[in-house]
Amino acid sequence: MTTISVRITEEEKKNLKKHGEISKVVREAITTYPASGKSEETIKRLEELQKIDYAKTTSQQEINLLRKDRER
Numbered sequence: 298m299t300t301i302s303v304r305i306t307e308e309e310k311k312n313l314k315k316h317g318e319i320s321k322v323v324r325e326a327i328t329t330y331p332a333s334g335k336s337e338e339t340i341k342r343l344e345e346l347q348k349i350d351y352a353k354t355t356s357q358q359e360i361n362l363l364r365k366d367r368e369r
Contacts, residue, residue, distance in 0.1 A: 303323065
């Protein structure tokens with residue numbers, strides 16, 4: 298297992314201790330941080346997709362869809 302050293306202030310140390318044993322809290326934070334970045338990227342992408350209104354179609358597109366349905 299790899300060992301890392303982290304410098305923190307006394308105030309940061311107190312805050313970490315509120316959440317449990319410091320080594321466990323830091324280990325959990327290290328594993329959670331990359332996942333949170335991916336989640337943010339996914340949420341931003343979903344928001345972009347929601348801005349696109351796929352329900353809007355032109356009358357020509359509707360005609361083409363109707364023709365495809367009839368051909369089945």
